[in-house]
Amino acid sequence: MQLGVTGAARSGMVACGGWRVGSKLATTILRETSQSHHPSRIRARFFSLESLDKEKGNRERVIILGSGWAGYGLARSLDPDYYQPVIVTPRTYFVFTPLLASTAVGTLEFRNAIESTRLIPGSSVIRGWAEDVDMKNKKLTIQSAVERRLKDYGNAGEVERGKATGYDLVGGEKLEVTWDKMVVAVGSFSQTFNIPGVKEYAYFLKDITDARAIRRRLLECFEEAALPTAPEERKKQLLHFAIVGGGPTGVEFGAELHDLITEDLNRIYPWLKDYVKITIFDVAPRILTAFDEKLGKYAEKQFARSKIEVLTNHAVEKIEPGYIHTKEEGAIPVGMVVWSTGLKANPFVTNHLGKTFEISGEDRKGEWELVKNPRTKGLQVDNHLRTQLRSKTDENKIIPSDALYAIGDCANLPNPLPATAQVANQEAQYLASTLNAVAKREKNRSYVTAPVISIANEKPFAFKNLGVMAYLGSWRAISDFGHHKGLSGHAAWVLWRTAYLTKSQSWKNRFLITCQWFINWAIGRDINRF
Amino acid sequence: MQLGVTGAARSGMVACGGWRVGSKLATTILRETSQSHHPSRIRARFFSLESLDKEKGNRERVIILGSGWAGYGLARSLDPDYYQPVIVTPRTYFVFTPLLASTAVGTLEFRNAIESTRLIPGSSVIRGWAEDVDMKNKKLTIQSAVERRLKDYGNAGEVERGKATGYDLVGGEKLEVTWDKMVVAVGSFSQTFNIPGVKEYAYFLKDITDARAIRRRLLECFEEAALPTAPEERKKQLLHFAIVGGGPTGVEFGAELHDLITEDLNRIYPWLKDYVKITIFDVAPRILTAFDEKLGKYAEKQFARSKIEVLTNHAVEKIEPGYIHTKEEGAIPVGMVVWSTGLKANPFVTNHLGKTFEISGEDRKGEWELVKNPRTKGLQVDNHLRTQLRSKTDENKIIPSDALYAIGDCANLPNPLPATAQVANQEAQYLASTLNAVAKREKNRSYVTAPVISIANEKPFAFKNLGVMAYLGSWRAISDFGHHKGLSGHAAWVLWRTAYLTKSQSWKNRFLITCQWFINWAIGRDINRF
Structure with a gap:
């Protein structure tokens, strides 16, 4: 395979094209797909978890669970100079949901409403489901998602999981990835009110x-x-x-x-x-x-x-x-x-994130749990979109987590907002720019002894x-x-x-x-x- | 539903559009979709077999089995002033096969390679499979094709037929339609040489x-x-x-x-x-x-x-x-x-058209069968694309049928041609224009006693x-x-x-x-x- 030969020919032809509108559009598109040439901005080329670790450098790894409005928006806006975004999602595309109805009736092609997560510069994608979160050691167990159709494998095997989530995918190998920060953006499920059928x-x-x-x-x-x-x-x-x-x-x-x-x-x-x-x-x-x-x-x-x-x-x-x-x-x-x-909570939030866990730190002994909103069963977050941890030994002891964030449908702000694309998108943009700002200032901190830059000192999220x-x-x-x-x-x-x-x-x-x-x-x- | 209101608005806007290229294209497209306003050219609006009979008038009904290069090409070119084309096909679209490879890799959208048979002016479409051909009474039994998915019907029922033909369709109600002429254009199947797997x-x-x-x-x-x-x-x-x-x-x-x-x-x-x-x-x-x-x-x-x-x-x-x-x-x-x-004969030709039958006519007593090509198992036709009937009582007695024609992959000319889209398309065009010419001359025949116009007197098919x-x-x-x-x-x-x-x-x-x-x-x- 001769990588890039035809691609180069194509961009060359675009560049010398005399057609004004076309060439302007083409230039914009080329800029969009090639982005800057800063090394860390080059799309991740990992073969394995080892190469992912090797490419990490001194950046923080941010695992993003989900590729909807929240997860996709965040991955696109996180600065890969400071962070290594890793998206974990069973489907590897983002759906522009407001246009779904148009695609269902053929007004638009299906491709018009989707964007590949694999084309986000600097991001890596692991196709799979989050299986288990180790809060103390900051480790995520992922069940990879593969398609096993009778035609290709002779034996379709266990397909229950695929059926439940609406994808034709089944669980493959499990893998473990460590994280510095994790953002839960798994969205929600359709509400059926348990009405039969x-x-x-x-x-x-x-x-x-x-x-x-x-x-x-x-x-x-x-x-x-x-x-x-x-x-x-x-x-x-x-x-x-x-x-x-x-x-x-x-x-x-x-x-x-x-x-x-x-x-x-x-x-x-x-x-x-x-x-x-x-x-x-x-x-x-x-x-x-x-x-x-x-x-x-x-x-x-x-x-x-x-x-x-x-x-x-x-x-x-x-x-x-x-x-x-x-x-x-x-x-x-x-x-x-x-x-x-309407919507109901994602079972991942209800079940997997419902367990108690230990966290590291001197003053943080004992068992903890994530605070949930009693009505929506979503994750309670503060105005910096940090999840809230409640001590199992002292119910009144609630502290924010600087490692685990939640955005989109599965997050509940102190002043509740509707579970819409607009809210999810704004939360993603807020979190990305705030994390970018924190990392930038942390990097430029003049003295090692100067206080660590915390997200808590940043401007809180405000919905417009x-x-x-x-x-x-x-x-x-x-x-x-x-x-x-x-x-x-x-x-x-x-x-x-x-x-x-x-x-x-x-x-x-x-x-x-x-x-x-x-x-x-x-x-x-x-x-x-x- | 307000039929046509928006449609009319659309065409009105196209007509008064000042954009030159666009309006020319739009005009061409409009002409293509609306065709002439001659009553018999209005797209068939049948609710039932009764209304199909009612609309027939004094035209001959031509049943076309198949909607590939041969069947679709014929239906498009038969003159609805003289014939009533009825397409019988389990899929209701024509596939522009040379572009299939492009759609398989995403160079083209799937819709770019298909045309709806339902948009052929003057033609009617029955979605189903030809089941049984009564040559004597010129009657075709059709098994209608419906989709019965678990999700929509609770019980998927028998799906063997759908599996065999590659469609997700199962057999529905049976119906009988009479014909004056029938054209077999069912194409061929993929040749697997019975290689396992x-x-x-x-x-x-x-x-x-x-x-x-x-x-x-x-x-x-x-x-x-x-x-x-x-x-x-x-x-x-x-x-x-x-x-x-x-x-x-x-x-x-x-x-x-x-x-x-x-x-x-x-x-x-x-x-x-x-x-x-x-x-x-x-x-x-x-x-x-x-x-x-x-x-x-x-x-x-x-x-x-x-x-x-x-x-x-x-x-x-x-x-x-x-x-x-x-x-x-x-x-x-x-x-x-x-x-x-490569290709092998369609089982419909091998099985259903392999039976013996009676035909009407004084000198046509006894049992008859269709002549097949011993190698390809396709239907033997003469240079006017008429199928050949062989008497079961006298093997040397072979006569052409003026009622049953075959074109495309399933037809074998005296000088064999490859089973390609080009051949099928030319056969369809030849048969359509020859049948149109025969009907026109038959209509203009000055004396009732003048000899009946036969296709045998027309120029034979020649492949270019x-x-x-x-x-x-x-x-x-x-x-x-x-x-x-x-x-x-x-x-x-x-x-x-x-x-x-x-x-x-x-x-x-x-x-x-x-x-x-x-x-x-x-x-x-x-x-x-x-």
Whole structure:
């Protein structure tokens, strides 16, 4: 293999390209992928744990558990001159979650909503699950994640773990990695309230694999309904799409689904048009409770115009194949149920981080445990995002940990914030810049005897509410910036598109998403099911 | 659902768009998707078999079995003023097979290589398998194809059929459709020579689902090799990619894989670079036997430079997970095996079309059977692509059928042609234009007593060899136009790209593929595995 030959040719051609816009874009992209040439910024090239140790130098190793908004954001922003970030994650990509609904209906390609964690300069990635945390010796046991399909291995072996987490992965070899700091950014799971059948038969919308499953199913509903033998009742059932949960995720999925059907599927299956129905169920008296009531009303009016039914004050009691059971109306025939009713704690936080442990230090004898929020079961953190340790011998003795941090959905600040991408992202940015600042000052400390720089002396985290937005279909959206400042309709849609485009992580995907939106506008979505 | 409102808005905006190139493209695309407004050209809107009958009018119904190069090409070109084309196919899309290798390595998106059969104006599609052919009463029994996944139905039921054909589909309701003409265009299966393990553990490259499976596996090979715990031997095994069959498919896949690795994967897994190996196995003394020997040598030289090993005169004896066994070298550790050693007859032709039957007509008493080619087991056709009927009572009595035609891989002309996309496409175009001409003249026949227009009086099919091409990696290709006229290197690559782009079916995909190629050149392929 001749590494770089073609790559060099490509960049050379970009550099001498006379096309102005293209070359500017290409330059930006090249800068993005090559970054600075400082040695420690070169992407880690480790073969083994030994080479990881060798490359560490005098930097602190920061193990980041998770590659979502929190973990990915942190890894990208930690300065590899001062830290060695190691991401531990069973999936090796970051999902730009606000665009998941778009990928589920084919408005965007799946690749438009993901970024590889392996391309973060200076970071290393270990594909696996955190298995056990040794707080005293600062050691993490990782169960590596591998795919073992019958086709490739003859014997698929134990796949329970893969099933439980939604990935086709099973546990491989275990390995131990030491850490100086560890950041828990494992996120949360979908809340099912233990309603029977939800886990088995409903579709979630948290990962790219979920989006693909939804896409596959919804196109199959149309295909089965298109069979000449399909009875009337069956067509109605197959083409009734139920969404449980009137939050932004559920609402945006409903809106995108409506667009897909009116703009593309009605053209392919014109005779099925009148059978299609979308219903949003919510147990609350109104949808979009995170928005100002006026905007919520606007959304409901918009949905009524699009013939998306909104059934508030409805409690789902059971899901079974082909039916959703509500307390109010009994069994309702459906083709698929998309479930998005909120979040619950990640079992890793509940179980693995629920054990007692010892820590090192003169005044820190005895057993300790991590402080959890009693309601969310998330990790309690202070305003510097440090986890809190409680002594088992003295319940009132609570000290912050300078080694273990938590950010994103699994972290609970003293003043609780919602478990959103925006919060996770801001926490990640705060932690990265604060840790960078601490390390820089620690390195420049003039006297060895001068006091050690602590994160506790840094400015605490403060959330800046940038507002909430939701797409409502037919080129309309709503935006809420708090304090009754809101926007609705086409203007909000423009804002929504712009925001998603500028918030999108890499220049690569910003460019791809722009292309994709143009392509959809000009020639429609991809409607093939394969 | 408000059909067309947004669609109309979209086309309106396209029409008044001031952007010159864009509006020209948009106009072309609009013309393509809306076609003429002649009533019979409106896309069939059938709810049931009754409405299909109702819409038939005085046209002949042509049932087309299959949606590959032959079936899709025919359905697109039959004139819906004279015929009612009904496509019967378990998958409802056409695959542009020459681009499959590109999609398998992420150079193109999967959607770039497929076209929906449901968008052919005037055609109807029944998703299913042909089950039984009644030649006397011209009736076809169809087993409809549905997906029954555990998640959606609770009980997956019998999935054997789905497994056998490579689709996740099972047999649903049966239905009967009558026909005036039927065209068998079911294609062929991959030839495995009954070598043990090939069917179970090798990867084929015939459908878009195959391409996705290959992509998933090859990225997984890199991911597993990237685990810090992976032993040296295991890395070598995982990153050894074996291709069996040195025809254009195998060779192009090897070339595309090489490009993917050097241009993209080596950037992400730089420390795995030296473990990667690609080997092409062929039992013949040289690869690319369809090409002039000089071009074949050029290809081998090009591959030697790219470090793709070509092992000719090697007979594969067995495939098992992780190993390929050859007679010459025994067990060789591999990460995956891509199998492309040619084609064998479709079981539908061998079994269902192997029965004896009665036909109607005074002089056609007794039992009849279809004439098959003894070597390929394909359907023998004459130069008008009509199948041949042999009397069971008199072996020398062979008559052509004016009702049953065969085109593509499953048809055998008197002068045999290779089973390629080019041949299938030309046969489809010939049959469509000949049937259109016959129907037109039959309609304009001045006297009822004038002789019936028969296809036998039309010009026979003649194959026009447009040459063969193969991509060799690193922007190089070879083209062979017969009679020692060939082209190799970058010029052939330009020709290869241009040909694939202009041969690509719809304007939509031509546009998308151009975008995609530009995107890859500027920012690389999609390398996320999900």
